[in-house]
């Protein structure tokens with residue numbers, strides 16, 4: 324029998340004849356892969372180097388407040404539900420999902436707000452209020468977004484791109500839907516008003532992309548949100564992480580923290596197991612890596628050159644995330660607010676290309692206590708404020724810049740949505756690109772791994788089936804289809820099309 328105890332060293336159970344799958348890393352991609360392999364009849368061991376599961380979706384518990392470290396906007400919840408179904412269970416028994424209305428509000432620098440939701444009439448009223456001339460273009464764009472979503476979800480995010488032929492297959496549709504344009508370019512061809520252009524084009528920032536250069540395939544996001552909604556799991560996104568770990572353990576499998584993989588072992592061109600940083604060796608029939616692709620390459624016997632090549636790729640921007648709790652509530656502030664600065668295109672160019680640390684910035688403000696009293700003590704609010712910044716390829720000394728940016732965020736929020744904030748904060752923590760590099764081994768401390776540009780998408784992105792060894796697979800933000808919760812869960816879904824049935828390894 325397999326007894327599962329937290330942080331128990333992985334042990335082979337003598338009576339367990341299932342072929343062994345090792346998953347390196349417990350981000351959402353790794354956890355989803357583990358559930359899928361468990362359902363396919365593999366004995367699974369998840370090895371996580373940190374002291375908690377979830378990777379970027381970890382949690383900070385501090386002074387009675389609960390802060391999700393990373394993802395907060397949950398779209399396409401059916402992708403998660405599918406994982407529970409695979410185990411014969413119902414997600415709603417473990418996680419209570421709340422569909423948010425509105426999804427989020429955009430606050431422009433002049434104080435104007437647009438509430439975005441799945442209410443088509445309300446959305447059209449907002450468009451008419453901002454610029455009535457843009458209404459026909461808005462309608463055309465949303466129709467196109469639906470078409471792109473059909474292509475993006477069913478033919479891009481759902482299909483492995485292991486060969487050039489896979490790429491050629493979807494090329495005609497990509498051309499027809501102008502997937503070669505940028506998100507901002509396609510949006511601008513339909514609406515003229517700068518506020519509407521921002522409203523329809525900012526989404527790639529949620530997955531590490533620059534709206535000015537992310538391929539128009541990401542114009543699917545407005546349609547995706549409208550179709551399946553924006554959700555919040557009560558207790559925070561970490562509740563989904565906990566639920567997935569419970570599923571893995573319920574399959575009789577093992578998930579352990581504080582277990583760092585130092586090497587992936589290969590025998591005769593096939594993966595044979597891993598070596599942990601404490602020297603422990605574990606045999607495996609298949610290995611799935613959820614680490615960043617550059618990190619995965621460096622774990623391979625001859626992977627240094629490939630790792631160096633990957634590090635020369637284009638990476639997504641860095642992030643500063645300020646987590647803070649207040650001793651009062653700000654009840655007129657919604658669950659998700661995006662505060663735009665005075666510049667849009669200019670700021671994006673600065674963050675992704677020129678890379679100075681600018682005086683102006685945009686902010687995404689998360690206030691989960693708007694929907695969930697459990698994340699803050701009574702009468703208090705839990706927040707995080709996230710701002711995109713250049714990654715560590717820029718000449719910015721975060722030792723010196725962190726306090727400055729922290730003060731500027733507090734100042735900006737005090738003068739806009741959270742009056743008097745400076746004197747209301749009772750607890751706080753901050754993450755800057757240096758922390759992303761150290762904590763998640765993220766190249767350049769980027770928030771989302773490889774930048775989503777056309778030449779780093781689909782077949783051009785690290786493949787889910789490794790080219791380096793048989794029975795080695797890659798999932799997570801740096802692989803196809805890309806970052807964001809729907810992306811990384813889909814990367815694990817791809818494995819069902821490429822991992823051999825467990826019976827192929829039966830001894």
Ligand SMILES: Cc1cc2nc3c(=O)[nH]c(=O)nc-3n(C[C@H](O)[C@H](O)[C@H](O)COP(=O)(O)OP(=O)(O)OC[C@H]3O[C@@H](n4cnc5c(N)ncnc54)[C@H](O)[C@@H]3O)c2cc1C
Pocket residue numbers: 347348349350351352353370371372373377378379380392393394395396397398529530582583584585613614615618642644709762763764770771798799800801805806807808809811
């Ligand atoms: C601040 C922030 C906000 C975000 N907001 C949203 C949002 O609202 N909605 C959304 O959809 N997406 C959002 N994202 C993106 C989303 O969170 C990520 O794309 C996704 O969670 C990444 O999952 P992953 O599977 O790539 O794994 P990761 O989360 O990157 O985890 C990989 C894991 O592998 C482990 N690991 C690495 N190397 C080893 C090793 N050698 N041995 C053992 N373990 C190892 C790491 O410790 C880590 O735990 C956000 C991201 C950030 C950072």
